[in-house]
Amino acid sequence: MNRFMIPIVTLCLVAPVFADDSADAIRTLQAIGEYSKGTADARAAVQTLKQGGSSNLLPILKAFNGSSLLVKNWLRSAFEGIADAEQKAGRTLPKGDLLAFVKDTSESPSARRMTFEWLLQRSPQLEDELIPGMLLDPSPDFRRDAVKRLIDQASAAKDDTATNLYTRAMSGAVHEDQVKTIAKALQDAGIEVNISRHFGFLMAWKIIGPFDNKDQKGFPVAYPPETKLDLTAEYDGQLGKVQWQPITTEDDYGVVDIGKQIENYKGSLMYTTTTWQSEKDQAVEMRLGTPNAWKLWVNGELIFEREEYHRGTRLDQYKVPVSLKAGPNTILVKICQNEQEQSWAQDYKFQLRVCDRTGAAVLSVAKSAANSTRRKEIR
Amino acid sequence: MKYLPSATRGVRTVSVFVTLAGIGLVSAIHAGDWRQFRGNAANSIALNENLPTELSGGSVAWKVQLPGRGLSGPIAVGQQVLLTASSGYAQDRLHIISFDTETGETQWERQFEATGRTGCHPKMCVATPTPASDGERVFAFYSSSDLICTDLAGDLQWYRGFGAEYRNASNSLGMSSSPIVIGSTVIIQVESEAEAFAAGVDTVTGETKWKIDRPRKANWTSPTILPAEDGRPALALLQSSAGLSAVDPETGHVVWTFDNGASTIPSSLVVDGTVVIPSNGLTTIKPSADGTAVESVWNSSNLGPSTPSPVVINGMTFTVNSAGALSAGDMTTGERLWQMRLKGKFSGTPLASNGHLFFFNEAGYAFVVRPEKEKGEIVSELDLTETILCSPAASDNALYVRSDGHLWKFADQR
Numbered sequence: 001m002n003r004f005m006i007p008i009v010t011l012c013l014v015a016p017v018f019a020d021d022s023a024d025a026i027r028t029l030q031a032i033g034e035y036s037k038g039t040a041d042a043r044a045a046v047q048t049l050k051q052g053g054s055s056n057l058l059p060i061l062k063a064f065n066g067s068s069l070l071v072k073n074w075l076r077s078a079f080e081g082i083a084d085a086e087q088k089a090g091r092t093l094p095k096g097d098l099l100a101f102v103k104d105t106s107e108s109p110s111a112r113r114m115t116f117e118w119l120l121q122r123s124p125q126l127e128d129e130l131i132p133g134m135l136l137d138p139s140p141d142f143r144r145d146a147v148k149r150l151i152d153q154a155s156a157a158k159d160d161t162a163t164n165l166y167t168r169a170m171s172g173a174v175h176e177d178q179v180k181t182i183a184k185a186l187q188d189a190g191i192e193v194n195i196s197r198h199f200g201f202l203m204a205w206k207i208i209g210p211f212d213n214k215d216q217k218g219f220p221v222a223y224p225p226e227t228k229l230d231l232t233a234e235y236d237g238q239l240g241k242v243q244w245q246p247i248t249t250e251d252d253y254g255v256v257d258i259g260k261q262i263e264n265y266k267g268s269l270m271y272t273t274t275t276w277q278s279e280k281d282q283a284v285e286m287r288l289g290t291p292n293a294w295k296l297w298v299n300g301e302l303i304f305e306r307e308e309y310h311r312g313t314r315l316d317q318y319k320v321p322v323s324l325k326a327g328p329n330t331i332l333v334k335i336c337q338n339e340q341e342q343s344w345a346q347d348y349k350f351q352l353r354v355c356d357r358t359g360a361a362v363l364s365v366a367k368s369a370a371n372s373t374r375r376k377e378i379r
Numbered sequence: 380m381k382y383l384p385s386a387t388r389g390v391r392t393v394s395v396f397v398t399l400a401g402i403g404l405v406s407a408i409h410a411g412d413w414r415q416f417r418g419n420a421a422n423s424i425a426l427n428e429n430l431p432t433e434l435s436g437g438s439v440a441w442k443v444q445l446p447g448r449g450l451s452g453p454i455a456v457g458q459q460v461l462l463t464a465s466s467g468y469a470q471d472r473l474h475i476i477s478f479d480t481e482t483g484e485t486q487w488e489r490q491f492e493a494t495g496r497t498g499c500h501p502k503m504c505v506a507t508p509t510p511a512s513d514g515e516r517v518f519a520f521y522s523s524s525d526l527i528c529t530d531l532a533g534d535l536q537w538y539r540g541f542g543a544e545y546r547n548a549s550n551s552l553g554m555s556s557s558p559i560v561i562g563s564t565v566i567i568q569v570e571s572e573a574e575a576f577a578a579g580v581d582t583v584t585g586e587t588k589w590k591i592d593r594p595r596k597a598n599w600t601s602p603t604i605l606p607a608e609d610g611r612p613a614l615a616l617l618q619s620s621a622g623l624s625a626v627d628p629e630t631g632h633v634v635w636t637f638d639n640g641a642s643t644i645p646s647s648l649v650v651d652g653t654v655v656i657p658s659n660g661l662t663t664i665k666p667s668a669d670g671t672a673v674e675s676v677w678n679s680s681n682l683g684p685s686t687p688s689p690v691v692i693n694g695m696t697f698t699v700n701s702a703g704a705l706s707a708g709d710m711t712t713g714e715r716l717w718q719m720r721l722k723g724k725f726s727g728t729p730l731a732s733n734g735h736l737f738f739f740n741e742a743g744y745a746f747v748v749r750p751e752k753e754k755g756e757i758v759s760e761l762d763l764t765e766t767i768l769c770s771p772a773a774s775d776n777a778l779y780v781r782s783d784g785h786l787w788k789f790a791d792q793r
Contacts, residue, residue, distance in 0.1 A: 035586070035587065039538075039586075043537075069493075069494040072492060073491045077535035080490065140468070144468055175468050306547055307547075308571060308573040
């Protein structure tokens with residue numbers, strides 16, 4: 001066969017994939033549901049997209065925005081399948097389009113990050129070109145890389161130069177390890193750092209209890225604070241009459257330690273509440289850490305509940321998406337302690353913060369105003 | 380890139396066909412495969428393998444770098460070693476990687492984003508469960524309760540986010556239960572105090588065939604296989620603090636139970652029709668002839684394992700306690716025969732092959748032990764200098780083990 005005929009024959013054998021087919025295939029992927037719904041169609045859709053080759057990469061990436069994690073994983077699989085095949089075939093990816101996508105902060109953070117990492121394989125210089133400008137990026141991964149560069153620079157610098165670099169790094173830091181590193185360096189330099197504000201912890205609460213949770217039977221019981229939140233009311237508690245009392249924490253990480261600040265009532269539960277002023281209607285994450293069983297209500301709606309005791313606790317242990325309305329929002333938390341006797345099963349505490357999806361604090365309106373002044377003093 | 384369908388590969392031998400058929404792994408047959416946690420029969424025995432017993436540096440055929448952490452062990456299908464890993468600050472990047480068994484070259488890698496919770500005890504990570512395969516597909520399971528199926532070329536076949544479908548399906552310390560495959564069903568255990576279930580998932584469609592409630596207790600054990608026998612189909616054995624349940628892999632119907640309690644970390648195994656359970660030390664039971672009940676054989680309180688699951692070869696049971704002491708027991712009577720001290724703590728389950736036991740401790744020391752009735756002898760040691768928490772795999776006369784950073788292949792270089 002004449003070698004010039006090979007491309008022609010190949011073109012004839014491969015069914016053409018038109019833009020409409022690709023758009024349909026992406027819509028098929030976006031229709032995937034939980035419990036494996038739509039999987040067979042999705043497999044066929046991925047094959048259609050793969051036949052279209054690198055021209056489908058950008059449409060796949062743009063479909064990430066607004067898609068569920070499940071759909072994103074199918075889109076990711078289609079992208080990686082195409083990119084992998086293209087590179088193994090010795091073809092280059094459409095770098096210009098992909099680079100523009102990475103730079104577009106309105107696009108999906110995870111899609112941008114994936115694209116960046118694929119580009120990085122062939123263009124390692126992109127790290128130096130892009131990362132320094134990503135300190136406040138919507139992608140926590142990009143932010144982390146940018147913060148790391150500043151920490152590295154600061155640790156090699158001295159005096160005001162180092163302080164300025166650490167302060168800049170802190171402005172983008174959303175991960176606990178980096179915040180701790182930066183905070184220590186700034187504190188060592190004599191600069192006060194408000195870690196709890198940086199993370200957006202809620203520090204002032206009202207608390208009522210204890211109510212009965214012997215044999216862990218209190219978790220499903222709707223005690224009065226669950227049905228009507230009346231901060232002036234008095235109820236029959238586990239050990240007598242109970243009323244709402246103020247409780248605050250000065251812990252850097254917002255830990256309200258019921259066991260230490262009040263008492264470790266074994267087989268009990270407490271309710272805590274606070275009001276959070278939202279500047280606008282907005283979607284946020286409430287991130288909770290506790291080794292105790294818990295329930296969370298926002299504006300009277302049960303958002304999540306979990307009945308697990310003493311399996312560890314950490315910052316951002318639970319990430320709960322919440323929609324807040326403009327103005328005051330009522331947060332109610334039920335914290336339950338069981339009767340385990342082991343030394344590692346005595347904690348009775350929680351921490352809760354409000355942040356965006358990157359983990360950057362979203363502050364209550366009143367708190368934001370109060371603390372910004374303090375921030376200036378710090379600087 | 381080498382990911383030929385199993386049926387087209389040169390097949391070394393089909394002598395293990397009967398064994399594979401007995402446990403329902405018959406979709407593709409390659410004698411050297413190691414298709415799931417603790418091998419094809421989920422009992423840590425590598426049949427018909429001739430593994431290197433002298434683990435000096437010269438036995439390292441290759442060593443490759445990994446893109447993420449993992450306590451998951453490698454599996455082998457034909458000329459592919461398949462491995463999972465997790466990476467990222469939140470450990471929410473899930474990797475499946477395929478390596479060429481000959482060269483260690485990466486054939487393909489796919490990444491996904493966890494849909495469930497990724498928090499774990501620092502010692503663990505999201506890639507703790509070992510993946511499984513039916514010879515045509517890979518079933519990668521993670522602490523986040525994501526169950527991902529790709530074909531052997533890395534193409535996504537289906538994706539189940541059990542942590543998103545059942546939002547309390549997690550343990551704040553992490554989950555470790557590895558899936559098994561019986562016939563056309565992937566069996567998973569997702570068990571914590573907050574939510575606990577086992578499910579049978581169709582290997583082809585990813586749809587749930589069955590889902591049963593399980594004891595709401597933290598549980599890190601993995602299911603194992605009771606092979607088919609005398610017309611009785613293979614059963615899945617699900618362990619928990621309550622004991623052991625034998626479950627029909629097609630329907631989830633519980634055929635029999637053992638209710639005397641069991642450990643929630645090391646897992647049971649089956650050898651020659653006898654079930655060895657980490658229960659009150661170590662307990663053995665035998666299913667009745669009609670397969671609907673069990674009878675107790677023996678119990679030994681001084682053969683209890685710590686994290687590694689028990690292993691049985693040459694008519695002896697082997698368990699490692701939390702002090703790193705290896706105990707040998709008589710498989711017929713449960714009598715402890717001898718003990719020997721190995722160095723350090725162990726997380727991974729040892730592998731048994733060609734009359735030897737292959738151990739890797741948490742500090743990265745490899746020990747090859749030749750056990751006899753009277754004593755055990757360490758025949759070789761090697762310091763890999765990296766933390767190793769996984770259970771090794773054996774395939775085509777080679778031994779595979781991974782750390783957070785690397786995957787090694789050991790093979791006789793002569």
